[in-house]
Amino acid sequence: MTSATTMNAALPAVHRERLMDLAREVSFPVGTRLFEEGRRADRFWIVRTGTVALDLRVPGRRPAVIETLGHGELIGWSWHFPPHIWQLGAEAMSPVRAYEFDAGAVCERCEADPEFGRAIAVWVGRVVAQRLHSSRVRLLDLYAPYGSGGAA
Numbered sequence: 001m002t003s004a005t006t007m008n009a010a011l012p013a014v015h016r017e018r019l020m021d022l023a024r025e026v027s028f029p030v031g032t033r034l035f036e037e038g039r040r041a042d043r044f045w046i047v048r049t050g051t052v053a054l055d056l057r058v059p060g061r062r063p064a065v066i067e068t069l070g071h072g073e074l075i076g077w078s079w080h081f082p083p084h085i086w087q088l089g090a091e092a093m094s095p096v097r098a099y100e101f102d103a104g105a106v107c108e109r110c111e112a113d114p115e116f117g118r119a120i121a122v123w124v125g126r127v128v129a130q131r132l133h134s135s136r137v138r139l140l141d142l143y144a145p146y147g148s149g150g151a152a
Contacts, residue, residue, distance in 0.1 A: 047097075
């Protein structure tokens with residue numbers, strides 16, 4: 001993940017502060033599932049310490065790890081877009097400490113403050129674009145006959 005998609009790099013200080021007003025500190029032991037693909041997305045996290053793997057269900061196989069995220073990175077973007085259903089799953093790969101956000105409260109703040117809402121939307125959009133690229137590369141590496149583009 002590029003530094004341009006971490007919260008500190010992507011959000012101006014005033015908007016970071018407004019977002020952090022809504023944070024609560026949480027922790028997850030190794031192996032905890034933060035969310036499951038296909039379920040309702042009503043919260044998100046920013047990692048303080050530890051790593052979280054994003055994965056995709058693959059019929060007849062173990063979930064494919066798409067990306068591993070760490071300090072300062074957004075875990076979960078599906079809360080921001082209808083139908084608010086997780087597009088991937090997420091699991092703590094090490095002990096994780098994170099800031100947790102209630103999506104409803106963040107959306108209310110976005111509606112009340114359009115400048116804040118735009119900053120959040122641009123940040124989340126950048127994250128989605130980066131995750132889409134990472135997912136494509138990872139799935140090509142796993143399942144395409146010649147990987148993600150190397151010569152045969």
